[in-house]
Amino acid sequence: MLGGIEAVKGGPLQVPDVHSRSYPKLLRRFVFGAVICSVLPLLVVGWISYLYYAQFSMSRMAAYFQRTVEYNRKTVESFLDERTSDLKLVAFTHSLDYLKDASNLGQVFHILNREGSFFTDLGVIGLEGKHLAYVGPYDLMDKDYSQTFWFKEVMAKGVYVSDVFMGYREIPHFIIAVLCRKGGATWILRATIYQEFLSSLVETAGLGQTGEVFLVNKDGIYQTSPKFKGKIMDKAAFPMESFTGGSGILSADPIHPPDPFTPESGIVSANLIKYGLLQSSSQQIVAYSWLRHPQWLLVVKQDFSEVFGDINRVNTVVLILLHSCVLAILIVSVFTTGQMVKTLKRRDNEAEELNRQLMQASKLASIGELAAGVAHEINNPLAVILTENQVILDLVETEQGLSTDFKEQFAASLGQIDAQVERCSHITQNLLRFSRRIALPMRFVDLNAAVKDVVGLLEKRAGSRGVQISVDFQEDLPSIRGYDFELEQVFVNLIGNAIDAHEGKPYGSIRITTRRDGKRQGVIATVADTGSGISAENLARVFDPFFTTKPVGQGTGLGLSISYSIIRQMGGAISVRSEEGKGSEFEVFLPCRDGDPDDSAQTRRKESVKRLLAVPAK
Amino acid sequence: MRKPRLLLVDDEVPFVANLLKLLSRRGYEVSAVYDGESALRIVEEKEFDVVILDQNMPGKDGITVLRELKKKWPQLEVVILTGYSSVDMALDGFELGAYDYTTKPIKLGDLEEKIGQAFRRKTLRT
Numbered sequence: 063m064l065g066g067i068e069a070v071k072g073g074p075l076q077v078p079d080v081h082s083r084s085y086p087k088l089l090r091r092f093v094f095g096a097v098i099c100s101v102l103p104l105l106v107v108g109w110i111s112y113l114y115y116a117q118f119s120m121s122r123m124a125a126y127f128q129r130t131v132e133y134n135r136k137t138v139e140s141f142l143d144e145r146t147s148d149l150k151l152v153a154f155t156h157s158l159d160y161l162k163d164a165s166n167l168g169q170v171f172h173i174l175n176r177e178g179s180f181f182t183d184l185g186v187i188g189l190e191g192k193h194l195a196y197v198g199p200y201d202l203m204d205k206d207y208s209q210t211f212w213f214k215e216v217m218a219k220g221v222y223v224s225d226v227f228m229g230y231r232e233i234p235h236f237i238i239a240v241l242c243r244k245g246g247a248t249w250i251l252r253a254t255i256y257q258e259f260l261s262s263l264v265e266t267a268g269l270g271q272t273g274e275v276f277l278v279n280k281d282g283i284y285q286t287s288p289k290f291k292g293k294i295m296d297k298a299a300f301p302m303e304s305f306t307g308g309s310g311i312l313s314a315d316p317i318h319p320p321d322p323f324t325p326e327s328g329i330v331s332a333n334l335i336k337y338g339l340l341q342s343s344s345q346q347i348v349a350y351s352w353l354r355h356p357q358w359l360l361v362v363k364q365d366f367s368e369v370f371g372d373i374n375r376v377n378t379v380v381l382i383l384l385h386s387c388v389l390a391i392l393i394v395s396v397f398t399t400g401q402m403v404k405t406l407k408r409r410d411n412e413a414e415e416l417n418r419q420l421m422q423a424s425k426l427a428s429i430g431e432l433a434a435g436v437a438h439e440i441n442n443p444l445a446v447i448l449t450e451n452q453v454i455l456d457l458v459e460t461e462q463g464l465s466t467d468f469k470e471q472f473a474a475s476l477g478q479i480d481a482q483v484e485r486c487s488h489i490t491q492n493l494l495r496f497s498r499r500i501a502l503p504m505r506f507v508d509l510n511a512a513v514k515d516v517v518g519l520l521e522k523r524a525g526s527r528g529v530q531i532s533v534d535f536q537e538d539l540p541s542i543r544g545y546d547f548e549l550e551q552v553f554v555n556l557i558g559n560a561i562d563a564h565e566g567k568p569y570g571s572i573r574i575t576t577r578r579d580g581k582r583q584g585v586i587a588t589v590a591d592t593g594s595g596i597s598a599e600n601l602a603r604v605f606d607p608f609f610t611t612k613p614v615g616q617g618t619g620l621g622l623s624i625s626y627s628i629i630r631q632m633g634g635a636i637s638v639r640s641e642e643g644k645g646s647e648f649e650v651f652l653p654c655r656d657g658d659p660d661d662s663a664q665t666r667r668k669e670s671v672k673r674l675l676a677v678p679a680k
Numbered sequence: 681m682r683k684p685r686l687l688l689v690d691d692e693v694p695f696v697a698n699l700l701k702l703l704s705r706r707g708y709e710v711s712a713v714y715d716g717e718s719a720l721r722i723v724e725e726k727e728f729d730v731v732i733l734d735q736n737m738p739g740k741d742g743i744t745v746l747r748e749l750k751k752k753w754p755q756l757e758v759v760i761l762t763g764y765s766s767v768d769m770a771l772d773g774f775e776l777g778a779y780d781y782t783t784k785p786i787k788l789g790d791l792e793e794k795i796g797q798a799f800r801r802k803t804l805r806t
Contacts, residue, residue, distance in 0.1 A: 437764070438736070438764035441762075441764070441785060445692065445763065445784035445785040447785070448788075450698055452702050453698050453701055456701075456705060480787070483785055484785075486785075491783065494764075
């Protein structure tokens, strides 16, 4: 196939795209409109829902953390209150004399620990700070506690729960001491509780891998071991003044502050990050609560990623769905809009082609009217000239005084007049033929047979010009309904032109093919030549009447116009591709139509008339 | 076989004059009129074998003349010779019984051939 420029007549989809510039803009506008109307509301609703849900989840989790920290605080406080009450009960229900007896004190110790072995030891201490009696694993009878901080505190306050300290035994523990004044005697009942009990009280269940709960005293000393950083009795790195009020929630995530989250807490959070309680690298949530007595701070901490893991997963799924929907809408919008614009473009092209065909038909009709009139007006004078010529010839032939040589020269000149009249006659016949607008009867036509007949006619002429004609016919082509003689004339024109296109070339070839066109339900015949081709400026005019590139006298310029007209009358299309210097390819499409051929006797007679009138166009 | 008696009906006077000369010189018995009315009148007075009839003429056109001729003298053979060939006209002519329909300009030899064929048909029919 030739790759050159193309001119099309009759093909509805093969017209140049005159709207190409506006369609991308139209496509962009449609897609933009579709996105604005569908994607934007979806995104807005989706994101608002997401933010509300995130806020709601955040509040719920903050509340959960508050409940957790409050629960742990109450557990620790209850434990300490119960143990303090135990000691108070013993102190106020037993006399000093009774308790000073080691066996009695041991019995009391045994009863106190019956519920859970909370106490490590139990001692009765006099005002001098020395044990009056002691039950426990250590040898502390001679120890003097008068200068210890807890001794002074219990003497001052009556009841004292100490912070965790090492003491003489070098083991982290804390004490509960109760001052008792009874029967004129004043003494202190003191019990020791190992720190492990505190740790066991602090519930870590449900806080996952990153969660931890710990206690620190008001000086920032760990009362229980933190899970990740630091150990018991160490000084916590964070400033204790950060934890204001009775309880609160802090967050290292300023974007998602839990509720309640105060501006002050925000500053605190910054400090906590600075001192390492909160890690800026991972989003964390911290809940805290101060114990009433002793002044310990209970801290519950967990990473956001774990706290909100399930919620985040749900949110992620929702966001993926949301964005998938947006993407789907975009794809569908682009696709459907593209299809719509494509259809619009096709319709526009069809309308454009229809307009062009109407214009062409109108042009041909006008030219046809003119041509018919001109032909009529010329034919009569031509008839007179021809007969006058014959009269002169008769006169010359019968004149006795003229020499034979003179008569021959005269006859030759008259013969030249005859030839020119015939030439004029040929032109007028073509004009009349071109202008004819009648509904001719259609018959079933075998395209292959029609083309084969024409090839047989023109093969000799082609051969004499060094042009070889080859054919490639598809077998079993469906018959088309049309005008057999007219169709043959189309191929006479096309193949004749193809032969003429080799003028000035020593040799060349013409390839003729036929094939079925399933898409358009018809047949296609192509005539491709290796001739001189058609220039771009001429290509658009090849089907115009009276347009010819042949030398004067060799073509009327009506052959392709008539061919075009014939093919159009048969409902087909004719197109041409050409590259100057390389050759041309004409393609004829003819639809297969249903219906019986009009083959009545009258039709046959009409056909004969048609043949009488038909003069092959040059 | 005798030459056919011809009637030329055409408003193109020089053409008719030339044909008259040429055909007479070739032995035909030729009469000529320049309109349809005259043609219908002359066939009342004189017998003809073949009529060479123009189509576009002032007054009655060729088809009308043909219709009336064939109505009265169906054995008369008519060859329509016109400068304005039209398939519709040709079909009408054939429907009305014209022997042939041909376009100007025509070579004398071709015309003679058509005249001969028409005359042979008339002879065969009668």
